[in-house]
Amino acid sequence: MLSRVANYIYWLARYLERAENISRLIDVNAQLAIDMQSLPGESAPAGWEPLLRVTADEGRFAKFYPEPTARNILNYMIFERRNPNSLYSCIHQARENARCIREALSGETWEQINRLYLRIFHENYDDLARIGESEFINRTRSSILLFYGIFDSMIPRKEGWFFFEVGRYLERADYTSRLIDVKYFTLLPESDQVGSALDLIQWASVLRSCSAFEAFRKNRRGLLTPSRVTDYLILDEFFPHSIRYSIIQAEENLRRISQDSDHHFSNPPVRALGRLRADLDYALIKDIVAGGLHEYLDSLQLKIADIHQAIIETYIDYPLENAPIRG
Amino acid sequence: MPDLIQSYTIDQFFDEMFASADTPRPHYQALFERFRTMDRAELLQKQIIADQAFLRRGVTFTVYSDDQGTERIFPFDLIPRIIPHEEWELLERGLTQRMVALNLFLQDLYHDQKIVKEGIVPREMVQTSRHFRPEMIGFHPPRDRYVHINGTDLIRDPSGQYQVLEDNLRTPSGVSYVLENRQVLKRVFPNLIGAHPVRPVEQYCYDLLDTLLYLAPEHVPEPNVVLLTPGVYNSAYFEHTFLARQMGVEIVEGSDLIVRDDRVYVRTTRGLSPVHVIYRRIDDDFLDPTVFRKDSLLGVPGLVNAYRKGNVALCNPIGTGVADDKAMYYYIPAVIKFYLGEEPILPNVETYLSTTPRDLAFILENLEKLVVKSVNEAGGYGMLIGPHATKAEVEDFRGKIKANPRNFIAQPVIGLSTCPAVCEERIEPRHIDLRPYILNGESVKIMPGGLTRVALRKGSLVVNSSQGGGSKDTWVLASPAEPVPTETSEAIV
Numbered sequence: 001m002l003s004r005v006a007n008y009i010y011w012l013a014r015y016l017e018r019a020e021n022i023s024r025l026i027d028v029n030a031q032l033a034i035d036m037q038s039l040p041g042e043s044a045p046a047g048w049e050p051l052l053r054v055t056a057d058e059g060r061f062a063k064f065y066p067e068p069t070a071r072n073i074l075n076y077m078i079f080e081r082r083n084p085n086s087l088y089s090c091i092h093q094a095r096e097n098a099r100c101i102r103e104a105l106s107g108e109t110w111e112q113i114n115r116l117y118l119r120i121f122h123e124n125y126d127d128l129a130r131i132g133e134s135e136f137i138n139r140t141r142s143s144i145l146l147f148y149g150i151f152d153s154m155i156p157r158k159e160g161w162f163f164f165e166v167g168r169y170l171e172r173a174d175y176t177s178r179l180i181d182v183k184y185f186t187l188l189p190e191s192d193q194v195g196s197a198l199d200l201i202q203w204a205s206v207l208r209s210c211s212a213f214e215a216f217r218k219n220r221r222g223l224l225t226p227s228r229v230t231d232y233l234i235l236d237e238f239f240p241h242s243i244r245y246s247i248i249q250a251e252e253n254l255r256r257i258s259q260d261s262d263h264h265f266s267n268p269p270v271r272a273l274g275r276l277r278a279d280l281d282y283a284l285i286k287d288i289v290a291g292g293l294h295e296y297l298d299s300l301q302l303k304i305a306d307i308h309q310a311i312i313e314t315y316i317d318y319p320l321e322n323a324p325i326r327g
Numbered sequence: 328m329p330d331l332i333q334s335y336t337i338d339q340f341f342d343e344m345f346a347s348a349d350t351p352r353p354h355y356q357a358l359f360e361r362f363r364t365m366d367r368a369e370l371l372q373k374q375i376i377a378d379q380a381f382l383r384r385g386v387t388f389t390v391y392s393d394d395q396g397t398e399r400i401f402p403f404d405l406i407p408r409i410i411p412h413e414e415w416e417l418l419e420r421g422l423t424q425r426m427v428a429l430n431l432f433l434q435d436l437y438h439d440q441k442i443v444k445e446g447i448v449p450r451e452m453v454q455t456s457r458h459f460r461p462e463m464i465g466f467h468p469p470r471d472r473y474v475h476i477n478g479t480d481l482i483r484d485p486s487g488q489y490q491v492l493e494d495n496l497r498t499p500s501g502v503s504y505v506l507e508n509r510q511v512l513k514r515v516f517p518n519l520i521g522a523h524p525v526r527p528v529e530q531y532c533y534d535l536l537d538t539l540l541y542l543a544p545e546h547v548p549e550p551n552v553v554l555l556t557p558g559v560y561n562s563a564y565f566e567h568t569f570l571a572r573q574m575g576v577e578i579v580e581g582s583d584l585i586v587r588d589d590r591v592y593v594r595t596t597r598g599l600s601p602v603h604v605i606y607r608r609i610d611d612d613f614l615d616p617t618v619f620r621k622d623s624l625l626g627v628p629g630l631v632n633a634y635r636k637g638n639v640a641l642c643n644p645i646g647t648g649v650a651d652d653k654a655m656y657y658y659i660p661a662v663i664k665f666y667l668g669e670e671p672i673l674p675n676v677e678t679y680l681s682t683t684p685r686d687l688a689f690i691l692e693n694l695e696k697l698v699v700k701s702v703n704e705a706g707g708y709g710m711l712i713g714p715h716a717t718k719a720e721v722e723d724f725r726g727k728i729k730a731n732p733r734n735f736i737a738q739p740v741i742g743l744s745t746c747p748a749v750c751e752e753r754i755e756p757r758h759i760d761l762r763p764y765i766l767n768g769e770s771v772k773i774m775p776g777g778l779t780r781v782a783l784r785k786g787s788l789v790v791n792s793s794q795g796g797g798s799k800d801t802w803v804l805a806s807p808a809e810p811v812p813t814e815t816s817e818a819i820v
Contacts, residue, residue, distance in 0.1 A: 002594065004582075100559050103576075103577075107572075320594065320599070323599050326595075
């Protein structure tokens with residue numbers, strides 16, 4: 001496969017995953033804001049501001065908007081063209097990447113992402129206000145999920161698919177780690193609130209932000225404590241949004257690309273991803289918390305960034321002078 | 328019921344549908360009946376369905392004048408243009424003849440130049456052509472094909488006679504619209520198209536791929552064909568991806584290609600993979616910064632040498648453009664006679680060359696009545712339409728022509744034929760032309776149909792999309808006597 005095509009597919013996947021994550025985050029927060037209103041007397045953290053921290057956007061937001069009102073934040077996170085992480089920007093980028101490889105996608109796949117883009121291109125905050133955040137976001141999310149469905153049923157399980165999966169799961173692992181990092185510290189319990197109604201709602205919302213609430217309930221049962229929730233989101237082997245699961249998937253797909261057999265690592269990204277996966281396989285949440293959760297997540301994000309860089313240097317933007325000739 | 332077509336008036340032009348004010352030509356009878364019984368709401372509904380289909384399929388070009396990056400569809404007119412089979416046979420013969428002669432002409436220009444030596448085409452005209460490439464003299468491109476694709480623009484004069492307006496020999500664009508128009512029309516009017524023996528156009532992409540594969544070096548068992556695009560910001564990018572997808576070939580940008588030891592390779596995830604044929608949608612000037620424009624970022628350093636060594640084929644070859652120079656056009660009827668000993672089946676439009684003193688004097692005296700074209704411009708740019716121009720524009724052109732006569736030709740204003748088109752309130756006549764696509768591979772092949780462009784502004788004779796033009800589906804009807812496939816027979820088989 002052409003390096004350029006692999007690159008576009010990889011970024012298409014990353015931007016779509018990012019769009020989906022942002023939309024879920026907004027949706028959960030909208031629900032949360034409503035729940036909080038019903039808890040008089042509780043010391044509620046400011047409704048929408050923490051969202052900016054998940055996407056590390058507080059500085060940029062302040063440049064464009066005077067006040068962190070719900071309206072401004074929603075506008076910034078959903079429609080703002082100058083925000084490279086807004087829902088609009090992610091969908092726009094995903095679509096631009098798809099446009100550059102139209103010939104590598106099926107017609108239906110392209111039509112779906114194009115439809116997704118054309119709709120948000122013509123929408124603004126008034127449309128959102130008219131139908132409500134949840135309804136608006138759900139529509140967009142459904143449209144993204146429909147894209148995945150079409151893509152899944154149309155794309156041959158060859159290199160293009162593997163690059164898509166690698167991009168999607170690396171992005172997901174990165175997002176989940178950022179979400180936990182931010183939420184953990186905004187929500188770190190003050191002693192009198194542990195087990196309170198507010199605490200429960202908050203931690204439930206963290207899980208919901210990763211579509212993990214029901215899965216957690218079914219598989220882990222018991223209390224929603226910070227360490228149990230973070231354990232599930234970082235180290236669970238089976239839950240599709242956990243960091244470990246995402247890394248396992250990214251590794252499997254990268255190994256399909258490198259065509260390495262078991263226990264063989266032919267190039268830097270496979271080696272780095274294998275090391276991270278093994279690390280997660282053997283980790284225990286109590287050790288992670290003892291060593292500092294924030295430090296752990298920080299170093300995890302750096303490793304993911306290194307893996308990304310290694311993939312680019314191995315498959316996409318390698319030096320031409322000594323490149324092997326095949327065929 | 329309101330009759331949208333009732334007030335249709337025919338002028339002094341040839342009308343495709345109507346022989347006289349209320350008599351449709353026989354091959355348009357069924358179409359006429361269908362549109363006559365349609366009311367405005369239904370027509371509008373159909374138009375919305377069609378427009379949305381184009382938008383969703385991304386059959387768009389981007390308007391960069393505003394920073395919104397607005398995407399527009401190329402306006403599509405719902406009423407198809409029909410060409411009966413006898414007419415099409417004539418066109419096929421004429422276009423084949425022209426293609427064969429153009430190939431012989433180019434071969435001669437890059438080798439013996441007999442036609443120059445015999446004084447049919449002035450040496451000056453060849454040497455001053457911006458697209459003549461003296462570097463390629465003596466070079467034999469693969470299979471001695473000097474031109475692979477011609478998008479010949481045809482018009483019909485008021486008597487209905489088809490005439491050649493210009494040749495487009497350098498990978499002409501527009502064919503993707505022909506194929507998309509048909510797809511959309513089939514959805515919008517399935518029964519209408521089913522009621523006619525319309526010849527399918529889908530074959531084109533296979534034929535194009537065959538044409539390209541025919542050029543590959545003979546010893547290569549499985550040649551690798553790629554489409555070289557200037558990139559996603561090119562206005563024809565949609566077409567590039569469309570053709571690549573339909574042919575199942577990779578689309579590449581210059582930066583994906585590398586030349587090593589006079590061989591061309593493409594960068595893949597597993598190293599470098601050889602390339603044998605390049606269908607390029609960039610001009611000669613930008614192909615190779617080591618030979619042509621030094622500042623080109625679109626091209627591939629070393630490509631021209633690889634081409635000269637016969638390790639890679641280019642479609643079109645380097646230097647083809649000398650034959651579609653708008654001044655060279657003047658000589659094509661003589662070219663046909665010279666090489667084939669035949670009269671041109673499709674005549675040129677009457678043309679005045681400002682390089683000859685007599686024509687120059689005539690042009691300068693009659694600027695207000697003529698169409699003046701700059702020989703190196705396309706897309707309706709660099710043009711003066713005398714009768715519609717202001718005094719200042721006329722004087723501006725007068726100065727330019729005097730300063731550089733080689734750069735201009737002039738033609739009388741030709742009353743292009745009209746065809747009914749869906750307008751604001753009703754169906755009205757609008758001017759059209761036709762661009763069929765002629766492939767010159769192992770044999771000459773012509774897609775049955777072509778791009779019918781329509782000037783949607785009332786009274787306008789300029790069909791270019793940059794000047795308010797749109798397009799129509801073009802139906803070539805099968806002969807009742809011959810069993811050629813049609814859109815309906817294909818569905819049954």
